[in-house]
Amino acid sequence: MNRMIWSAVPLLVCGLMAGCGGGGSKDLGPTGKVDGAVTLDGNPLSAGSVAFYQSDTGQSGGGQIGADGKFKFDYPVPIGKYQVSFQPPAPPTPDELEPGKAIEQSTDIAPAYQDGSTSGITADVKEGPNSFTFELTKRGPQGVTPP
Numbered sequence: 001m002n003r004m005i006w007s008a009v010p011l012l013v014c015g016l017m018a019g020c021g022g023g024g025s026k027d028l029g030p031t032g033k034v035d036g037a038v039t040l041d042g043n044p045l046s047a048g049s050v051a052f053y054q055s056d057t058g059q060s061g062g063g064q065i066g067a068d069g070k071f072k073f074d075y076p077v078p079i080g081k082y083q084v085s086f087q088p089p090a091p092p093t094p095d096e097l098e099p100g101k102a103i104e105q106s107t108d109i110a111p112a113y114q115d116g117s118t119s120g121i122t123a124d125v126k127e128g129p130n131s132f133t134f135e136l137t138k139r140g141p142q143g144v145t146p147p
Contacts (some may be wrong), residue, residue, distance in 0.1 A: 029078055032076060033076050035073070038134045039056050039069055039136065044070075047065060047088070082122060084119055110141070
């Protein structure tokens, strides 16, 4: 019995080594770093997130919008043209709520901006640093019917 266990150890070690090959890193080609600012009716959008999405490749990236309206993606994204969407902040979790207090969840981000296919906003990411300024309005993009 002991002999059978010890003869299985090399197979187990080889199996573990094969599974730890780091196969998750694939070459994305040239990439760009993304940052920028978002305004709403001329004032910094103080919360939420911005997302980039390439419908033909499925590549995406995103970042949180700070109180000053600025954002920065944590990771570079492949170069190319992206559809851009903006999301309101997530509602508070039950642990973050005060007992007996109503949830105040309001957003000034028009529904059309919350979907890259209806926002009417695109971003062309080039190799290296990229800085974008997005100017939103409470009424939403002109000529777009909300979903």
